Amino acid sequence: MKSNNLRGRDSGFSLVELMIYVGVFAVSAVFLVSILTVVTQVQLKQVSLSEVNQQLSFVSDTIKRLVQNSSLVDMSSGVSSSTLTLRMASSSVDRTLVYASGSILYSEEINSDGTTATRALTDSNVTVDDFSVTKYENPVGFSVVGYQLTLSYNTTNAKSEITRSLQTAIGRISAAEFDSSVYPNSDNSHDLGTALKKWKDAYLSGVVGIGVSSFSSGYKLVASGGDIATKDINTGFVVKTPDASACYRLGVSNSGTVTSTAVTCP
Numbered sequence: 001m002k003s004n005n006l007r008g009r010d011s012g013f014s015l016v017e018l019m020i021y022v023g024v025f026a027v028s029a030v031f032l033v034s035i036l037t038v039v040t041q042v043q044l045k046q047v048s049l050s051e052v053n054q055q056l057s058f059v060s061d062t063i064k065r066l067v068q069n070s071s072l073v074d075m076s077s078g079v080s081s082s083t084l085t086l087r088m089a090s091s092s093v094d095r096t097l098v099y100a101s102g103s104i105l106y107s108e109e110i111n112s113d114g115t116t117a118t119r120a121l122t123d124s125n126v127t128v129d130d131f132s133v134t135k136y137e138n139p140v141g142f143s144v145v146g147y148q149l150t151l152s153y154n155t156t157n158a159k160s161e162i163t164r165s166l167q168t169a170i171g172r173i174s175a176a177e178f179d180s181s182v183y184p185n186s187d188n189s190h191d192l193g194t195a196l197k198k199w200k201d202a203y204l205s206g207v208v209g210i211g212v213s214s215f216s217s218g219y220k221l222v223a224s225g226g227d228i229a230t231k232d233i234n235t236g237f238v239v240k241t242p243d244a245s246a247c248y249r250l251g252v253s254n255s256g257t258v259t260s261t262a263v264t265c266p
Contacts, residue, residue: 045159045160045162047160048153048155048160048161048162049153049162049164051125051126051153052126052151052152052153052162052163052164053164055121055122055123055125055126055151056149056151056164056166058121059105059121059122059149059151060149060166060168062098062107062121063084063098063145063147063170064170066084066086066096066098066107067084067086067145067170067171067172068170068171068172068173069088069089070086070087070088070096070172071086071087071088071089072086072087072143073085073086073087073135073143073145073172074086074087074095075133075135076135077135077136077137077143078134078135078136078137079134079135080132080133080134081132081133081134082099082100082131082132082133083097083098083099083133084097084098084099084133084145084147085097086098092111092112093109093110093111093117094110094111094112095109095110096108096109096110097110098121098131098133099131100128100131103124103126103127103128103154104120104121104122104123104124104128105120105121105122105128105131105149106118106119106120106121107119107121122151124154125153125154126151126152126153126154127151127152127154128149128150128151129150129151129152129163130148130149130150130165131147131148131149131150132147132148133145133146133147134146134147136169138171141171142171142172142173143171143172144169144170144171144172145169145170145171145172146167146168146169146170147167147168147169147170148165148166148167149165149166149167150163150164150165150166151163151164151165152164207219207220207221207222208220208221208222209221209222209223210222210223210224210225210226211223211224211225211226212224234251235249235251236249236250236251236252237249237250238250238263238265238266240265244265246262246265247262247263247264247265247266248260248261248262248263249261249263
């Protein structure tokens with residue numbers, strides 16, 4: 001009896017035991033494969049999301065720096081455009097553009113000599129689905145630039161597809177500054193300010209010519225083609241005495257007699 005029992009145990013697994021073992025292994029294998037698939041999908045999403053977020057952040061920081069350091073947002077107010085156009089203080093990069101071409105976003109610096117320097121703000125890992133810019137005027141401050149940017153991860157794998165959008169606004173923080181002369185693009189065709197939107201103060205160190213192209217040296221203001229007038233009463237031209245001890249405002253009485261009134265020197 002003892003030898004028979006030993007031979008029974010050494011004969012191997014029964015069919016039922018083998019089926020149970022195979023079933024447990026199959027369930028475990030399916031479970032492990034499912035976990036591996038989920039982990040892989042999460043990793044793919046994280047890689048694509050990280051890439052899109054990094055490039056979105058870089059573009060945002062670049063546009064913010066360019067706008068805040070610009071002297072002028074050279075765009076029509078309230079009109080959406082596919083190109084951001086900025087005028088800079090330095091003549092070497094006086095005009096700077098940001099625009100999308102194909103699936104890449106670029107910045108382009110146009111130098112005063114006509115040469116250009118172009119660099120990509122995004123690479124082939126992402127595609128630019130949308131880029132639009134609008135300039136808004138702030139009556140009590142500097143111009144504001146609002147823009148919308150949409151980037152997608154560049155992939156043919158549906159598991160890695162990701163799209164992110166950014167919509168924000170940036171205000172200029174510096175007044176317009178130029179390191180070279182500013183000229184209109186045609187003669188006698190552009191205005192500086194309007195009747196309803198006037199410039200407040202003007203400080204000039206040279207001469208002013210109104211309606212003239214040249215005049216003799218020694219004069220600060222020369223006008224041609226019309227009178228120079230004062231509109232309000234008790235106003236006129238102020239002159240200083242030769243010894244610089246006093247100033248007088250030249251005016252006129254009701255009878256047309258020229259008068260002089262002592263005033264504080266400017």
